[in-house]
Amino acid sequence: MNELLKFDEKLFKNQKRKAQEFEEIAIEIRRDIIKMLFQAKSGHSGGPLGIADIFAVLFFGAYMNYKAEEPSWKERDRFILSSGHYCPVLYSALARAGFYPVEEMATLRKFGSRLQGHPGRDMGLPGIEASTGSLGQGISIAVGMAISDKYLDKNEQKVFCLTGDGELQEGSCWEAAMAASNYKLDNLCWIVDNNDCQIDGRVQDVMNIYPLDEKFKSFGFNVIVCDGHNFEDIISAFEQFSNNSKKKIGKPCVIIAETKMGRAVSFMEDKHQWHGNPPNEEQALIALKELK
Amino acid sequence: MNQYTLLGKKPTRFGFGEALVELGEWSENVVVLGGDITGSVLTSFFKEKFPDRFFSIGIAEQNATTIAAGLALSGKIPFFSSYSAFAAFRCADQLRLSVCYNEANVKIGGGHSGITVGPDGATHQSLEELSFLRSLPNLTLLVPCDYLEAKKATIAIGKSFGPAYIRFGRSPVPMFTKEETEFEIGRANVLRKGSDVAIIACGIMVWEALQAAEELQEKHGISAMVINNHTIKPIDVKTIVDAALECKTIVTAEEHQIYGGMGSAVAEVIAKNYPVPIEFVGMKDSFGGSGEPEELMEKFGLTRREIVLSALEAVKRKKKNTHSYKNVVDVAV
Numbered sequence: 001m002n003e004l005l006k007f008d009e010k011l012f013k014n015q016k017r018k019a020q021e022f023e024e025i026a027i028e029i030r031r032d033i034i035k036m037l038f039q040a041k042s043g044h045s046g047g048p049l050g051i052a053d054i055f056a057v058l059f060f061g062a063y064m065n066y067k068a069e070e071p072s073w074k075e076r077d078r079f080i081l082s083s084g085h086y087c088p089v090l091y092s093a094l095a096r097a098g099f100y101p102v103e104e105m106a107t108l109r110k111f112g113s114r115l116q117g118h119p120g121r122d123m124g125l126p127g128i129e130a131s132t133g134s135l136g137q138g139i140s141i142a143v144g145m146a147i148s149d150k151y152l153d154k155n156e157q158k159v160f161c162l163t164g165d166g167e168l169q170e171g172s173c174w175e176a177a178m179a180a181s182n183y184k185l186d187n188l189c190w191i192v193d194n195n196d197c198q199i200d201g202r203v204q205d206v207m208n209i210y211p212l213d214e215k216f217k218s219f220g221f222n223v224i225v226c227d228g229h230n231f232e233d234i235i236s237a238f239e240q241f242s243n244n245s246k247k248k249i250g251k252p253c254v255i256i257a258e259t260k261m262g263r264a265v266s267f268m269e270d271k272h273q274w275h276g277n278p279p280n281e282e283q284a285l286i287a288l289k290e291l292k
Numbered sequence: 293m294n295q296y297t298l299l300g301k302k303p304t305r306f307g308f309g310e311a312l313v314e315l316g317e318w319s320e321n322v323v324v325l326g327g328d329i330t331g332s333v334l335t336s337f338f339k340e341k342f343p344d345r346f347f348s349i350g351i352a353e354q355n356a357t358t359i360a361a362g363l364a365l366s367g368k369i370p371f372f373s374s375y376s377a378f379a380a381f382r383c384a385d386q387l388r389l390s391v392c393y394n395e396a397n398v399k400i401g402g403g404h405s406g407i408t409v410g411p412d413g414a415t416h417q418s419l420e421e422l423s424f425l426r427s428l429p430n431l432t433l434l435v436p437c438d439y440l441e442a443k444k445a446t447i448a449i450g451k452s453f454g455p456a457y458i459r460f461g462r463s464p465v466p467m468f469t470k471e472e473t474e475f476e477i478g479r480a481n482v483l484r485k486g487s488d489v490a491i492i493a494c495g496i497m498v499w500e501a502l503q504a505a506e507e508l509q510e511k512h513g514i515s516a517m518v519i520n521n522h523t524i525k526p527i528d529v530k531t532i533v534d535a536a537l538e539c540k541t542i543v544t545a546e547e548h549q550i551y552g553g554m555g556s557a558v559a560e561v562i563a564k565n566y567p568v569p570i571e572f573v574g575m576k577d578s579f580g581g582s583g584e585p586e587e588l589m590e591k592f593g594l595t596r597r598e599i600v601l602s603a604l605e606a607v608k609r610k611k612k613n614t615h616s617y618k619n620v621v622d623v624a625v
């Protein structure tokens with residue numbers, strides 16, 4: 001196999017960083033995604049590449065409290081991947097944070113792997129908080145966790161959850177939104193990957209969900225719209241959530257991240273055809289050349 | 293002689309509701325989610341006693357089921373209850389993935405189950421859910437036979453780890469088990485010894501089976517064993533096979549479709565281990581309708597009469613050992 005397609009050993013710390021420092025991390029995550037999907041020969045490229053910048057800040061900018069060496073640390077914040085098919089980006093972030101060995105990324109979707117095609121808790125990959133993949137459920141799991149933290153354990157811990165935009169067509173997402181607001185879950189940060197793409201095409205053509213900001217506002221959310229590829233903007237979004245959560249504003253937070261599916265790989269960017277396909281070797285090598 | 297006599301009538305949902313309060317006292321981790329109909333499924337008892345551990349989710353069963361998974365993944369022991377018509381089928385996906393695949397310690401109370409819902413009619417008479425639920429990996433599935441057993445079963449699932457579903461009903465039904473009657477998840481109870489035919493029943497059909505056994509003895513000189521098969525999953529293979537070995541023929545009886553229910557589970561065990569003739573009593577591939585519980589049980593063939601006739605047929609088949617081409621839902625009437 002081409003040397004370029006091997007995983008390098010770099011790990012990143014979860015610490016306060018300047019905006020430009022996230023660039024390197026996001027590139028590393030995108031490179032992992034390309035390598036993993038090439039090796040798996042199936043899986044989703046577009047969404048994970050598009051949300052990599054958000055993951056770089058969330059996992060490595062000290063906005064989420066965790067201990068990679070102690071995944072079930074009682075005081076941790078939790079992350080739920082409601083859009084389970086985005087798992088390559090989560091697997092990369094977990095590996096780069098030191099939850100499990102980076103070389104294991106090569107086993108994505110393979111028989112017996114802890115890196116299942118959609119996150120499966122049963123395989124015991126450290127950092128996987130819930131099995132997800134049937135859209136519209138992870139966000140309700142996150143609401144349950146946030147209720148537990150706020151009302152039962154009465155701690156200051158936070159719950160983060162990513163859904164897609166097409167995923168918002170699932171009615172249960174709005175049941176979750178209703179409950180999050182009803183229970184004033186200011187410890188919940190819901191990230192929507194608003195790339196306006198889903199398998200069949202543009203979200204608005206498949207089933208219009210917009211305007212999203214107004215919908216969430218009317219549901220009682222503190223709505224933050226950010227450019228999901230601008231680190232200053234992403235940092236500011238997570239800062240706002242952290243501050244509001246500390247202040248206990250009594251409202252859940254949604255960060256609507258404006259992103260491009262397949263971001264930073266020229267032939268994939270903003271192309272819904274790359275929702276559910278992996279690159280072949282030639283495409284992978286071109287992508288890796290671009291990701292530097 | 294029957295050692296079980298009628299002690300009165302009470303809905304099984306009271307056993308569920310009262311048990312939740314006991315569980316609430318037992319552990320602070322026990323929490324309950326409401327789906328608006330708390331006064332019907334009697335999660336209201338818990339709500340009154342432990343308001344800080346009760347969360348109203350509204351008429352949103354899928355959300356409640358999945359929020360329960362989130363609570364369970366946070367170390368809590370969440371119970372959610374709605375009518376089985378919704379708690380099972382509307383939430384099929386959520387139960388499969390968020391609860392069972394996650395192996396989340398979620399407990400579902402499926403209320404208003406079966407034909408005895410009565411006047412509410414077919415829309416609310418859940419008669420199919422066991423078929424789907426018993427195919428879910430990791431799920432414990434219980435159908436208690438009376439008020440007291442519903443209480444014991446609810447406490448048992450609350451105190452053991454893992455996803456569980458308990459099915460109970462709306463209307464008052466015979467009470468006959470006692471404090472000292474054994475209850476253990478996965479252990480079917482032989483309520484009456486017998487040697488000619490084994491009647492394996494669950495839910496309200498257990499009382500009917502006991503009455504049928506009396507009639508079989510008195511009118512036909514047939515000795516019927518009666519088994520309360522309250523745990524549909526994990527099913528008690530030993531007790532079922534031993535009953536087949538002893539009686540050489542079986543009748544199953546349940547307030548549920550014949551297709552895919554408890555009887556089907558028994559048939560799988562028997563086919564695998566020691567094939568003997570089986571007759572099935574249950575809903576014969578149809579929806580229910582409005583009426584009083586007794587009228588409906590009569591109309592849809594869920595009484596001791598069908599059990600007796602099926603037992604006679606079962607005994608006949610054991611002796612003749614011939615074949616037929618009857619439909620599975622072709623019940624002797």
Ligand SMILES: [Mg+2]
Binds near residue numbers: 165197
């Ligand atoms: Mg999308």
